[in-house]
Amino acid sequence: MPSWPALLSQAFNGLALGALLALVSSGLTIILGTLGVLNFAHGALFAVGAYAVFVILQYTQSFVLALVIGCGFMLLLGFLLERIIIRLFYNRPHEDQILVTYGVGIVLVECIRAAFGGNAQRVPTPSWGQGATQLGFLIYPTYRLQLIAIIAMLLLSLYLVLYRTSMGLVVRAGIENPGMVGILGINLRRTFLLVFAIGVVAVGLAGMLYAPVVAVTPDMGANFMAQSFVVIVLGGLGSFPGAVIGGLIAGEIISLTSAFNSSYSEVMLYALMALLLVLRPQGLFGSEGRV
Amino acid sequence: MSLLEVERINTLYGDSHVLFDLSIRVEQGEVVALLGRNGAGKTTTLRSIMGVLAPNSGQIRLDGRPIAGLPPSAIANMGVQLVPEERAVFGGLTVEENLRIAALTAPNAWSFERVYEVFPRLKERRKSSGRTLSGGEQQMLAIARALIRDARMILLDEPFEGLAPLIVRDLVTVARNLAAEGRTMIVVEQNIAAALSFANRVYGLNNGHVVFEGTAADLSANPELARDFLGVAS
């Protein structure tokens, strides 16, 4: 039985990891729900975000500025990807959509590898995030706490966009019944571009924020993508609240398991998914029949 | 020139040939009823007009402008609005959000208050999500979405189906008021009595063909005219 400080530390790690997964999965799930495309380039885009911030920080000291510029870059990348490739596949079978986004992912990762090599890079923790904070009897890295707070704000903004803006209204209605949205006079295809770009920005931001915590390599996003698939199955395909809650649950499962036995931490998540598939395949918030 | 001219359209549903050289016209301010047994092609006609199903041949003209083959969103923005048979209320959105999204692209959108005057029940339920509404309330919301767009021509697909007689009576009153105001409507209905109580003219459809055209008054006075497209065996 692990000690209390160890458990608490892992609980916080779980929050940080969970927040990250929630952000990654939110992007994935709204793209899936709105465009119907399962984006297999999601992991590569995570890495692109991390490398973007790595590059920008060569030219500026301000992490916040790097985040902002990085966002702009991801937005542009998302635009280009949708306009040049993704839009060709809206009427094609799901398998083809998976295949082409997988190909995009390969190309992105190889571009990174070509530009930066395969060795791990280091992104320095921002000056305001250095050191550790005292939380009762626990001493915990400050940046990770800030990470949780920042992602919480980002998810809140995404929530506000989805539930308080006209565009979000259209997106939510479009996930439910795209045909009816057209009958009400709205050209849903125009929303696709924006939704895809937002999804790309979300996962890119996750990569940017995660970069100081871990070694930055071209393949760093693959495992996150696999985990985010489990999260959206857990939360329900196309559901934003499902992605957030599912992400937090997934993060806690991984981290708390590792407090007990670190070799099973990843495996537990997939075992949970297997269980879910048998008992409740539509997940927490998904609708039956969307399978 | 009629507001709507449907000229010899042939529409397929998948491989199935549903409409055969179908022609109807609708004048400004008229209420036209499309009657017939199901499978006759009434819903397909409405869908062809709205652009949900593009006709394979023939033409449809709105105010003289050809619209066959245009996407539904374009036709909606010309002032046509379909209230589908399945109502298609957005279950995850509230009543107010359903109305808001309907009003988004409408240049002369009604105010919420004006809509609530027609359907007071919706005002009580405005914060409820679509999936919690009863059948009658959903039908009201579906019609309200067409109204808030100030649609020039409303296509009603079986608006009274599956509703309790009291609710049908209320909706018929709303429909008659709209007709009296001069709003153009096409109604598809199996409840003949209800349809005829506010329609001006009637088309009878059978197996994708128009087999009858006349005034509602004529049909009410001589019901045996309806026998071969509505009745049981000739």
Place this chain on the structure above:
Amino acid sequence: MKVVPVGRARSYLPEFAVLVTLVAAPIALPYLGFSTDLLTRVLNWGLIGLGFDILFGLTGLLSFGQAAFYGVGGFVTAYLLVSGALNSVWLALAAGTAAAGFAGLVVGWLAVRRIGIYFTMITLAFGQMAYFMENSPLSDYTGGENGIPGVPVPVLGFGEHAIRISAGLPMYTLFAVIFFAGYVLARRIVGSPVGAVLLAIKENTGRVAMLGHNVPAYKLTAFVIAALYAGLAGGLLGSFQSYMPPDAFALETSGQLVVQTIVGGAGTLVGPLVGAAVWMWLRDNLQLVPGLATLWKLVLGLAFIVLVIGLRRGICGEIAHWWSERRNYAALRAAEAATQAIEATGERIVKPSVRRARDVMLPLPSPAIGASDIALDVRALARHYGGLKAVDGVSFKVMRGSIHAVIGPNGAGKSTLFKMLLDEISPSSGDVLLFGAKVTGSGVSHAAQFGIAKSNQLNQLFPNLSVRQNLRIAALGRRRGPLRLDLLRPADSLPEVEEQVGSVLALLDLVGRADTPAHILAYGEKRRLEIGMALATSPNVLLLDEPLAGMSPAERAATCALIRDIARACTIVIVEHDLDAIFELAERITVLYEGRLLADGSPEEIRRNQRVQDAYLGGLHAHESA
């Protein structure tokens, strides 16, 4: 698999071509930059690809987790040898393959319950799970990050004269022999009844279930086959390298398999081999070009994207497509011309005299259970959706050998009722008995096995298969039972099935179109084929859902004649809106109104029934100034 309307005898040209290539490769290809070791690796990937192509190319199930079975096979084999539990490499390979097959059974059972992107995500997740299992919890057995070194090579023979299969040409030969055997086996599987069902599953999964096949079981079969091939390849890899690497389990590995298959051409069996050759060649040879060294995968990725966008069939697939288009050009053009002729006149050329003369007899099916006079007993069937009662306590009986019609105005609940008759949807209460056997709750496949089949309102055909192949899948259903693993016999080798197909073709007057792909047929012909498919299952009760929908008057008359013909061999229940036709055809009519039974009797009784008149006229008589 590209459909080629060709004669009965299967061509062995592909096997021959593969054999020649395998023999020639180590001689000719080194000049093109392929070392023998590289060719051996390509064969290893080709071997996994054979199984994967049966899963993805044939059945249409995209798995991103084949690495799990590759790894299981490899590590079980390696562990058994290195730990000393087994001495014979051959036995260890068999054990590893079996272990992979078992893993495939478990994972597959979970995965095939879901379709489309769900299935792909699940396979990817299990692949990851296997990777992490290898890495940590089982690292005592697997060596964790280090893998298992020292895997021995196979040995032919015993004792002093045993030949160790060393690296280089001997190892290549071993791989080539195994690949060739695997290829021949895969070809037989594809050409077997199982293969035909799998292909049909890709074309139209729902229809396959309605024809009596146990679809999840067939999908699981394909999954296990893929896992077995992957496991064998994994075991061979360890021997080849004398080392079993952990990246056999990696997501990259699964992805590489997918990319290679698409590049080489899915559905061709040799596509993955060709794709692997392209991948390996690029990797080994681009690295030698200065400035391009690490970009080989980027080039491949871009080529892959372009292929998916524009040349989706891949290298071998496009070649096969072009080849078969050329060969069948004349036949296809003629078929299309015939279709246009039929549709232009708007009528089917009716040759009733010809059909009467043949007086086609369908083999009379025996009911699965019992021999009573009541074919279908519908008992208090009800279906609620929340507060809405779509069907509310309907009971009636369908007599054996009769033509029974179900009619009613819109919203009456006819289609819901119909779907409950063959258990397409479950009733909220009540049940349906077919000759005394309870159909409710057993699912559409079992309903079909009991002897109830449906012809759908919207055609549910297998569009890329020929008419004959469509009918064959239907006929195979009840003849073979819900699942039969006859993987080695040709699909057209069951004489009773072929005879059944022949008689249905004659009855439908489609003999001249037997080898035409279904999507080319005229609409009326497609409708007839739709009925024919239900008929080919030798049903005791045939449900016809709006068989006359969308037909011209001449086609209606012909179809009514067809229905009367069919009624000689089985009981028929029809839902229709064309009341004129119904009153001529039906012996008994059940009328539904608002989910309830309104009337049930002979056509004359129904015609005279005032309440039925009122229901259809929507209260026209009752109309007053509202």
